[in-house]
Each structure stands twice: as structure tokens, then as C-alpha cells.
Amino acid sequence: MSLPFLPVLLWTDALLFALLAAAVAAGFYVRRREYLMLAWRRVAGDGLGMAAATVLALFLVVGLLDSLHYRSRLEGAGTVWSVEVESALDALAEPLRRQVEKTYSAPLADRLFSKETLERPDGSQVRDYPRLKWGAAHLSDPEAGLAGDVARRMVKGEAVGLVLWLLIVAAVTRTVARRESISPGEAWRRIRRRETPWAWRSVLLTLGVMLFLAAPLAALSGHYHVFGTDKVGQDVFFLTLKSIRTALVIGTLTTLIMLPFAAALGILAGYLGGWVDDVIQYVYTTLNSIPGVLLIAAAVLMMQVVIDNHPQWFATAAERADARLLALCFILGITSWTGLCRLLRGEALKLRELEFIQAARAFGVSPGGIMLRHILPNVMHIVLISLVMDFSGLVLAEAVLSYVGIGVDPNTVSFGTMINAARMELAREPAVWWSLAAAFSFMLALVLSANLFADSVRDAFDPRLRART
């Protein structure tokens, strides 16, 4: 059997899916333990937190679709694979990726942004804005028909979106009715009044808003450049979708990579004390005393030298960009693990003196066993909180670092590279604003929902905070 494509597993893909698998496994583990479910129920009951989680979930779907990579077979070439690594998202948004214009064009435009010398049918030449190759190309007379066509498509898209939303509402109502053994009508009433244990109303409302926004985008994007095109004519909407994966990778993998070190060192320092504590404290104070951006800059510069001097390590450009992305995660991790390590050390220091640890020690449990079985599970909430709290900061940091030139590979699509490419164009007359607007608004949606979700998780898991309010 031969597949029409060759699956490619980039390092970041593997780690993302490993993280997903770990999350699913943790979900099953937590389900069977009532005391762990308690905190998650609190998250599920928090309206704002669940709304944010819904938005995050949609981002996650896009990011994961963009992480299924493959190389397609070249036409009539047997087992020769294209050097271009594509993703499932590329395949789904094939027209968006293929419909490349010459240069800038405004959102929903039918003509290019800059004038060119055009040849009329009668042979004379004229300076004018040429028609786009793809955007609104199906209209014979855009001046007259563009607004109507856009409106028609939008209405059609909204109608589909509405039907989709109603279907989801019906499915959720049915599930709630089943679970609580009540009639669907009663379930709907409870959801509407927010009397369900899970904050279904917020989830459904958020989904409704997202569908309301996304449906016209989807309906229009086949025939128009909804967010315009960038300097080399690529569809900005497509670039924004591609950026999501980079942001997710940086936001999650950075913490994930350094997690084992931070947890192990923090617990060791706190529980064992003595010279181990001194050494570990010395290490993180030293690392901490180097200003983060400078350490990142120095490390990225060095990493670039390594990558440039070893081109033979990477089969495709995508693999090299991926290696750089992963290395950036490592470097960001090295500068950010110290905070978590210090928190865990403090917590382990406190736990060490508690009765149940004393009892375990009296029963002769080895230090390793105590740290693994008794201390680690009791500091997991701190790990979880810092994982979600760090996410938004890292996404923002990526944009800044890419601007400074020490971020992701220039070929990797990310919010940072998009902003960097477009920032000078506001000075043009008229200004080219759409790339920036698209990147900033998607980034805001992602970071804002991550912040809100993180707050919700922290409130649910931090016992200290709960005692106070």
C-alpha cells in the first residue's frame, strides 16, 4: 500500500501531540478522583473562564490541524516527495494558500493597492490599479456588483452559521437533559437561567459569537481576500491562521520543556536542604541575574551560528525552521524556569514539616519515594497554575522577540513576523493597516482568553486565595 503523501513528524508536532495525550490521560486520571474533580468543577462552573476556554479550544483546533504535517507525492515521479512540508490546515485552506496576488491589496478589494502601467485592448497604455488575479475575480463588473455580492455571501454564511449553532445548542441541551434525567425543555430552561453545574450558557453564547464572526469569513474567503494581502501577495487571513500554531507551540512547549527540571530541582532543594539547596539556589540566582532578553539574545545568536554551520542536519526548510522554533522554546524556558523552581522550593520547604510527610519518614519511606509520591502530587496545582499563567506572557514575548530579530525563523509564520513585516507600511499613504490589524486582533483574542482562563484556573486551584474571599 502506498499513501499519496509522506507523513512528516516535526519535533514540535511530536511534543504538541504528546502534551495533548498527557492532557487526555490526566483527564481520565482526574475523573476517577473526586478530590481532584472538585477544583475542575469550579473551573467548569465559572462563566467567564468557560467562555475563555471555548475560544482557546477553537484556537487549539486550528493549531492542531496545522500540526499534522506531510509531504505530498510529486506528479508521476514514483516515490519522490515534494520538499515542501504541508499541513492539514494547508490542505483545508488550499485556495487561500494558492491564491497569491502580486502585492498588497486591501480587504475585500478587487484591485491591487498600487498602480501599474496597463495595456488597453486598443494598444494604448494607462496607469491604473490592476484587477486582482483571484480576489473578486468571479465578478465581471466589480464596481457595480461587489457590495451586493459580499452582502449576499455574508448572509448565506451567517445562515449556515446560525443553523450550525442551533444544532450545537440542541446537542448540548440533549446531553444536559440525559445527564440530569430531565426533559429537554427543562434542560433548556436551566441552561438559559445558568442553573446547570457547568456554565453551558457562557459556552454556547461564546460559540454563537465565534460562529457569527467566523461564518462570513469562511463564506467570503473562497472568492475574496477577507483581510487583504501582504507585500508578496499572500492572503493575510491564511497567514493569521498559520500564526496560531506558532503562538501555541511557544506558549505551551516552553513551560513543558523546562517543567521536569524546575520541578525536580525545586523539590530537591526544598526537601533535602543543606548543600543541595545551596547549589540549586546558586544556579537559579545566577541565571536569574542575567536580564532575560539579553540571555535570550545571546543564546539565539549562538544557536543561529550552530544551525547555519550544520545545514546537513535538516532535510527540509521546514525542519530547520522547526528546530529553530524548538530551540527558542528551550531558550525561553531556561530564562523562565527559575520562578517556578523558587515557588516549588518554598512549597516543598513548607510540606516537609507537615505531619503526613513526617509520618511517611517515620515509616521508613525513602527520601526519593517521599518526594515522588507525597510532595510532587501536592505541588502539582502550582505547576498547573504556572503553566496556564505563563502562556499569555510567552505569546506576547514571541512577538517582541521576533521584532528584535531573535525570535522564530523569518520563514516561520507567526504574529511577530507578521507585525515585523508590516510595521513600516503604516507610514505609507494611504496606510496599509490590515496585516497589523489582523495580527493584533487575533493575538489579543488569544492572549485575552488565555489570561481569563488562567485567572479562572488559579482561583479554582489556589487554596490560599479561596480562603480569603
Added chain:
Amino acid sequence: MLAYILRRLLHALPILIGVNLITFALFFVVNTPDDMARMQLGIKRVTPEAIARWKAERGYDRPLIWNEKAEGLGKATNTIFFAKSVRMFAGDFGRADDGRDIAREIRMRMGPSLAIALPVFLLGLYASVSFALLLVFFRGTVLDFWGVAACVALMSISSLFYIIGGQFLVSKLWHLVPISGYGEGLDVARFLALPVIISVLAGLGSSARWYRTIFLEEIGKDYVRTARAKGLSELAVLFGHVLRNAMIPILTGVVVVIPLLFMGSLITESFFGIPGLGSYTIDAINAQDFAVVKAMVFIGSMLYIVGLLLTDISYTLVDPRVRFER
């Protein structure tokens, strides 16, 4: 007091040595000087002679740690490690790729960096503490809720957006101040107004929210109830008691960054064309000038350690219970 400061400075020494070793490892062990030369020269012009010349010009043609060929003390001193890393302790940072003395460049650029960082620091502190106090005064009301919501929104916006949006709106559309640049004397204010306001705004969300949590933690304590019970007004409680007692956690976060103000803000300086240390660093990063980046890393850590020391000293000023004799 003096003994304490001396003791703390002695504690700082191993950390500085650690930083020095890390930068040395990062710059010279992960990649050999040969790799750096190849990268700087580009692929076309790489010949062994060109690499040798590049290394000789910058003094990288010595052994890394131990020089077998040298005489006496030279065995340890005539090496890359001694010349490029150890000498940084003496304030000798060597030369940048364009041949200028880095130490002199740093002294010159410190002024502009401070001119922007100091107002940002003071105004930012003032704005976020007042905003946080306001929220705490109205705690539990609609105002508090929307204030916190505004903080979360402010901190979710990329700092690049504030800068790009601010430049577009204020400079390009309204023509109020120049887009970027730097001047002499009083003229400076015209150039600094926008970056200062933007930086304060960009930092307001997260710090105001952080101060609000600190104040709320204080306000639940017994002494606050006592103060209210003896008939003090809410304002007197907030300013006379809560603010003063919240000083310790606030100082922990604030004093540490004061020395780092010298370093300037990378992004703001480079966007607004201010010839400070931040834009110097960014230019060095873009030009892949390893010597400058290495010097900035070292100075940055030194200032951070000074900041830690200042934090400890500041504790005694606000809290008489903290004493150094122990």
C-alpha cells in the same frame, strides 16, 4: 550596616563569576571563534586566511583557557578566557566590530536611556499605585469589576501595538510630536513625551492588578479593622495604614529594577530612535556583534545584583523591624 553591605557584596561575587562563566561558555565554547568568523564573513569569502585574519583582528586567535606557548603568568592571561571574560570585571569590554570602545559607548548612551527610563519608572509607579488604590477604595463595586477588566484587557495587548498604534495616531494622524528621534536640552521633552506615555500605559494593566492584590491582602488584616474601629476614615486607613504596610511587597518588585533602568528599554528605544543602551543592544543583535552583547549581558547582571542589595537596604527604611545584625 556597612558590614552588612560588604558581606552582601561578597555574596554577590560568586554570582558574578557564575554569570561570567555562563557567558564565556555561551560565546566561546558552544561555538568556536572559527564558527563565528565563518558566520560573520558569509559563505562566499570563507578561506582559512580570512578566518585567521578575522580572529587576529579581534584577538580571538589565542587558546581558550590555557596557553601552553606563553611564559609564566602569560599561560593563564594570554587566553581568550582571560582577555575577553575576566577583564570585564575591570570594566574593559573590548571593542565593538566597528572598532569603537564599548565602555566609552556605554557611558555616552547611558544618559538618553535614563532620560526615558526614569520618567517611565516614576510615572508608571505613581499611576499604577493610584489606580490600584482607587480600585481598592471601590472594592466589590461595579467600578472595581470593570477596573480589573480594563487591567486584564490592557495587559493582553501586545506592547508592540501600543507603540505602533501610538506612533500612527499621535504622530502621523495628529502631528502632535515627532515620530522618532532625539534632541538636546529642553527639546528632548518633545521627543520623549510619546514614548513615556506609551510605556506607562503598556505597563499599567499588570502592575495595577498586582498592587491591587497586595492591597486587598493587607486590607483583610486585623490592624485595618482596628483602625476602622477607632473611627478613622476609609481614606486615612488606605493611605496611612494599608499603603504603608504594603510597601514591603511593593518594594520587592520595584527596587530591583531601578539599577536596570540604565539598560534602557530595548523596544521603545529602537522604535523611537533614542540613542540609548537599548537601541545599542538591538543594533548589536542585528549586526551579530558578539562583543557588545556579551558586555551588555555582564553589565545587566551586575546591575541586577546591585538591585537586590538596594532592595534589602530599602526594607530597613520602610520597616523598622527589619534589622541587619543577625
